[in-house]
Amino acid sequence: MRTSTIHSYDVLIVGGGLTGLRAALRVSDAGLKGAVISKVHPLRSHSVAAQGGMNASLGNVLGEDGRHDSWESHAYDTVKGSDYLADQDAVARMCRQAPAAVIELEHMGMVWSRLEDGKIAQRPFGGAGFPRTCYAADRTGHNALHTLYQQVLDRKIPIYEEFFVLSLVNHDGRCGGCTALEIMTGEVHGFAAKAVLMATGGFGRIFSRSTNALINTGDGQALALRGGAPLKDMEFVQFHPTTLFGTNILITEGARGEGGILLNRKGERFMERYAPTSIDLAPRDVVARAIVQEFEEGRGFDGGYVHLDLHHLGEDRIRERLPGIRQIAIDFAGVDPVTDPIPVQPGQHYSMGGIDVDIDGATPVKGLYAAGECACISVHGANRLGGNSLLETVVFGRLVAGTIVKDMPSLPEPDIEPVQSAMEEADARIGQILEQEGGTPLITVMDALKETMFESFGIFRDVRSMQAGLAEIKKMQEKVSQISPGFKERAVNPALIRYLELEGMLLLAEVVARGALAREESRGSHTRTDHPDRDDSRFLKHTLASIREGMIEISYQPVRLGMFEPKERVY
């Protein structure tokens, strides 16, 4: 067997994005022995790509009529944005902690954009009643991630980088570590730990047209599901209205926050018709649907895009506030927004659903926790507001690590034996994959999956196309055993890594599909043309998916309401 040593820690953090690194600092501050495992170098995590900013009611910029922002108003916008599916206690917790989280990053050395008076700058974002989004030009994630990484290095926290987690060690109904493939050597490592925190990010890449990093394949959600933890609200997938036509690289909502406007083929500012009050800054689900409707009614450009016009902002403002966007438009579309409009279309952007956790970040499996985009603590409900997920990463990275610190005394020492057998199993599994015969190229299944997801589970959904989509997914799941990696070595085998990712993606696709089919209503990002209205009497509840006897089973969990009564959502 090509397995290697077993490493022992108090806390293992899977994921080196903002969530994972913030959690690692908390664990280290508590004097516990922790380590971070990541399939890429932490700085290559998707968090680095976040552009527009992080919400917090600092009130550095006053709202209309000179009003001062408050956490309650942040909470209200978040809950309304969520189409009332968010758990309001979790939302309150996040919004209360937000100012401190932003300030803490500043104290750690992060460079934020500033107002003339020297305070952290804030800009308006979709669905928000105040200019609440703190930003670092359009590189907020980059600045934040580099800052946390510097803190992690300074504390000498061990990082296992380019280690691909293969399985969670599950025994006696609890999680006691994980196994991981060291990508560069092909060795299988075992990790024994009292607690495992999943911080593995989103699964956007199961869709074609995604703004996500190519590595966002949802491995963590699949690992957790197989490891006995349910997934929650997976049918809620956010489509961002403005992604660059062609590559689907994100064009931040900040571009509209700064005054950019959307125009159709006839040059009309069509959002005036769909959201008379907030116009271009209506929430993402509203704008994305409006653009698709423009396409369908023949007012889009050929190929399927509309224009995002920034030129009226002037070169200086574009250079100062949106330099990254300008560069992206030039590099990837050959368009300079100073003079020409940017061609944009909606694309998959964010995974609202994820690993089911309680308000403290614990999954139903003892010893297993989750935070950040891979988790569903439910602060975003059916639709996330821009700027809230960067906030979620740092707030819950810290808080959930805090839960682990608190739970530590009650968590038993991990057993080595189950780790050993999990390693043997993982190793055998890899051997089996490499020996598979059948000749189906991986890419045909991968591409078909992405297209199916975008077509059947995209911005508009209905029962017929979803049923057809699900049938396709089931067929693909069977086909996967006929994929035979051409390259048979274990060390540095990209074919093997992509195969492992694909297996998980197919599992998640089915979960999304089953959740979406069962939810016979429209809420937030989940828009069913056959059930156009929200139905609180039947569906004001969270979807849970778990595996029972090899089958995916759907059940439900109540939403925790509180300060805000569900109302119709108008913008």
Added chain:
Amino acid sequence: MNLIVYRYHEGMAEPRYDRFELDPRPGMTVLGALFEVQDRFDDSLAFRYSCRGAVCGSCAMLINKVPRLACRTQLSSLLAGKNQVSLSFYPAIEETISWNPEKEVLVEPLPHLPVIRDLIVDMQAFFQKYQFVEPVARPTGTPPEDERLMEPVAVRELEVYTNCVLCAACYGACPVDGKNQDYLGPAALATLYRFRIDPRDASGTVRLDRADTGNGWWACEFHGNCRTVCPKGVPPILAIGRARQELKSEKKRGERP
């Protein structure tokens, strides 16, 4: 067109060059072409990637003898002879294989770092040097309750350096890194300078001491390749020049030994 790709596997005495014939879609980048090869011809081809949007710093490699991000480099512009870059010459960009830049694109691993497999290099030395400069904020006094205030101008100056994505393109472009393995290199020095000029930092010019050595500030020969190849517009050469200036004038004033 042809994509000519450097291939190396441990145990090989010499690297090999493979040629793949591609029919590029409009807008296809070098990274896209590498995936095309992996998907259609050879699934063993190894390269790093993540964001595909020139922000994560994973994919720096030598493309037509210039260190660039594969995801930001379009095949069509290379073939059309656009974005020509002229570098101060160094051994790693000597001709290895002849190729026709009108019809072919040559992709090789980033120089000055050991090759693990194909286009994947071992970044350890690069990150060790980054770590050596102690890149962490050391602010003055106890933190205030709110944010520390900062002038927007100061932020603009800092951003020039915080924009670095640690892709190591500059490291692979620097002639001095090529001949002196111990040279800290442009990115690490630019990072150190970023902390030096952070108005919130307490260390002042003491920060600069960390690289006040023959392998630090003083090793730079001002070839300027770092600034030329940087995909993020970071000018390490400027940071190095300014740091030297500061050190020199302090030494002259007798504030330093």
